[in-house]
Amino acid sequence: MENLLKEIRLCTLCKDILPCEPKPILQASGHSKILIVGQAPGIITHEKGIPFDDKSGERLRLWLGVDKKQFYDPSLFAILPMSFCYPGKGKSGDLPPIATCADTWRNKLLTKLSNVALTVILGKYAINWHLNSKAPITELSAQWERLLENNQIVLPHPSPRNNIWLKKNSWFEQNVIPVLQTKVQLILSNNA
Incomplete structure (x- = not known):
């Protein structure tokens, strides 16, 4: 895993289409228990070099019921x-993730994550x-019980931009988040 992570962090495959210098940002180890898959780093993440070190990350950690120390522990x-x-800015937010990245690295990484629960x-x-x-996303988030049976869950992006969605879908924080937090705690305590 360490060699693969080093190789990814040196990747420059998309240098000609990125708005900034390539700066692959990810976190993983062969011991990781929970996998968070998202879109692509935003500009703040690009500048800091730390995923979810912003308001979105605060909300995501709250939803998961973990602190920063736990969240940034790759094990x-x-x-x-x-x-x-960072793929760049579009008309209504950041541009989509660049497909070359997933095509090149995703399967190689996922095969090394054998402890993900x-x-x-x-x-x-x-x-x-x-x-x-x-x-x-609303439809899939509502299927949280079925997805959890397969050790997966779909969440809306935790960005403050989704406050309206959260108000319209109050069931999400009332029903889903407590179950998610319990599941996360069980996994982190090795009881999953």
């Missing part, structure tokens, strides 16, 4: 966006790849 959490570098899926590109589905 506990793998954080693998669909694209490891839960996959947290954020965003439509991660949903498309991991669930082979184009169903809306």
Whole structure:
């Protein structure tokens, strides 16, 4: 795993199409218990070099019921966006993840994550790849019980931009989050 992570962190495959210098940002170890799959780093993550070190990360850690120390421990959490570098800004947010990244690295990484007991899926590109589905996030989030049976869960992106979605779908934080937190704690305490 360490050699693969070093190789990925040196990757420059997309240097000609990225708006900034390549800076692959990910976290993993062969011992990771929970896999978080998202879209791609935003500009803040690109600048800091730390995934989810922003308001979205605060909410995601709250949803998971973990602190920063736990979250940034690669033996506990793998954080693998669909694209490891910031893809640039689009009309209504960041551009989609660059497919070359997933095509080149995703399967190699996933085969090394043999201890993962839960996959947290954020965003439509991660949903498309991991669930082979184009169903809306609301529909898949509502299927949380069925997905948890397969050790997967779809969450809306924890960005403050989704506050309206959270207000419209109050069932999510009332029903899903407590169960998710319990599952995470069981996994982290090796009782999953």
